[in-house]
Amino acid sequence: MPYELLYFSVSALGEPIRLALTLGDLEFTNTTTKNCETFAERKVALSPYGDAGQVPLLILPDKKTVLCQSRSILRYVGKIATHDGAPLYPTDPYAAYAADALVDLAEDMRAPINATFAIEDQAEKEAARAALFEPGAKIAKWLAVLDAQLGKDPMTAVNIGNIYAFCMVNLFRQPTFLDGIPPDFAVKYENITKHHNWFANLPKVKAYYAAKEDRDGFKPLA
């Protein structure tokens, strides 16, 4: 019986979960607003938080248990999914800490974009987003830290930290559904680029995105 993920068709917070399920060969139904007419109703009915519920939601194969909170779901999947015989969420406490810290760092980098969703004027919104990538600004600051951290990563262990970092950088990489992101923002980060190419070329990752037209930013760089 497959898992079911409820999320929008965009990458964002659902993508690390999709990728973890894929890397772990765990079959899942990818339910989105594009292929499910009752998405909004199901979200409210299924969410442990009721009316306040958000997506992503992961419905377990028993069809009864529903998980919410994207990074908690990712850790759950990481504990049951293995890649090349190793769990995506490491069992060694220090390795688990390092993977968690990478998730949290990538989230620190992503989170400043949230405030821009409320800006109604399109030009103002795009300017606010571009400003986040100016040297020293909120996203650029954490991109530099992420780049330095990835420079210390041997890029051999496939785990939830690497999955989350890969997905959150690529959330901003062109083509992205987020208007206003500077197209070349990632070019200067050598370790992020190296990490991207390592991860995007993992056979299961490469195969997963090869078939997807709307995920060019997740494919190996030319």
Ligand SMILES: N[C@@H](CCC(=O)N[C@@H](CS)C(=O)NCC(=O)O)C(=O)O
């Ligand atoms: N802390 C939550 C945040 C989830 C969240 O912000 N979900 C947004 C989409 S990215 C959502 O469901 N928006 C629609 C809604 O609130 O109804 C998580 O990490 O899962």
